[in-house]
Amino acid sequence: MDGLTIGWTKSTMRGVRVSLTAGIGLLALSACAGPVAPQQHQAEGMPIPGNVPKGPRFATAGDLVTAMEKAGLDCETVRSRDYDGSSTADCVATVDGVKVENEISVFDPDVVSETEIGTSIESRRTGAYAQTLVAAGNWYIRVMDPPSAPAVAKALHAVVLDAKAKGAKTPKYPLPRIPSTPTYKKVDALADDVAASVGCFQRETTSTGSIKCETGKPGSDSTNCAVLTLHPTHARRDAALREAIKYRGVPAELVTAGNWTVNLCDTTLGAKVARDLGGVVVAYDGR
Structure with a gap:
């Protein structure tokens, strides 16, 4: 340089x-x-x-x-x-x-x-x-x-x-009713349940304690990323959900319940993860 x-x-x-x-x-x-x-x-x-x-x-x-x-x-x-x-x-x-x-x-x-x-x-x-x-x-x-x-x-x-309003927007709808259970004590346990549902391999723990992993099957062409996070309170969980879905041009697909969120890059997996883990889908199409 x-x-x-x-x-x-x-x-x-x-x-x-x-x-x-x-x-x-x-x-x-x-x-x-x-x-x-x-x-x-x-x-x-x-x-x-x-x-x-x-x-x-x-x-x-x-x-x-x-x-x-x-x-x-x-x-x-x-x-x-x-x-x-x-x-x-x-x-x-x-x-x-x-x-x-x-x-x-x-x-x-x-x-x-x-x-x-x-x-x-x-x-x-x-x-x-x-x-x-x-x-x-x-x-x-x-x-x-x-x-x-x-x-x-x-x-x-x-x-x-604060971030200026241009480029960000308030979601068109409020958050859905989020089940109070299941909850997890460790994010690794959440990762194990996601793995049983849609796969969660090549796990990496981030500096903030979340787990990044790949969904799908190792070696296939259909793998995609996911970020799994535990939250100390429901208010913090809801703030994280609203932050994820507010950006224009950035589609988002998350599953949540209790004290956790799963942020999926593959938007086709939300319904299955929600069904298997007892959560609900929170999504935004980016428009």
Whole structure:
């Protein structure tokens, strides 16, 4: 990469760096890799929103993680990287019993201007996969579980910047009546029942405790992904369901009951999983 930048001006590199940072994490909030969101074209020089406080400020993403820990919100770093002008980290914190992944971006004000940070914030908050951010000073955090954002903001004396309405919508219908049982103590037990119904192999436990696996039969051409999650409360479960089905252009097919959700990439499997596991289907066609 360094060889490609020879002869570029500092200003040019700074613009490229912020553009790349703005695009990190613009992923579909469905169970599996969906269509890539088109980059939102923003006017040059977008300001940082006026309600974002001037501090606290941090030199690196690691310093911000340390501040979270001092505030009683321990966040285990799973990856980090420092660039010329910015520092990033992903960490996992437990908020109200929920493991939440946080994508942290900290900017060097001597290299990256406030208008560039503002443009990056605007890019993340709009588009098909608009993100909820927590921001202050020279940094922002993408909180992957939006209901947890206020707790993160409080710990850091920051503000929540909600995803903007454009690109997201309120579902046309309320959630169906969800059975209170069955419930699971461990997500592995849920995975075993999904496996007995439609298959669940190549299991991988995520940093937030969910299980990703493949449905279907190993070696066949019809395998597809699923994400299995346990939730501490019904309110948290319902918030996760609403988050999954609200994005325009992102079809979703989930099965739920009790304290769990199964997010299926193969939309033909919902009815069978619901029947076999005693749950109900929550679906959205993406339109």
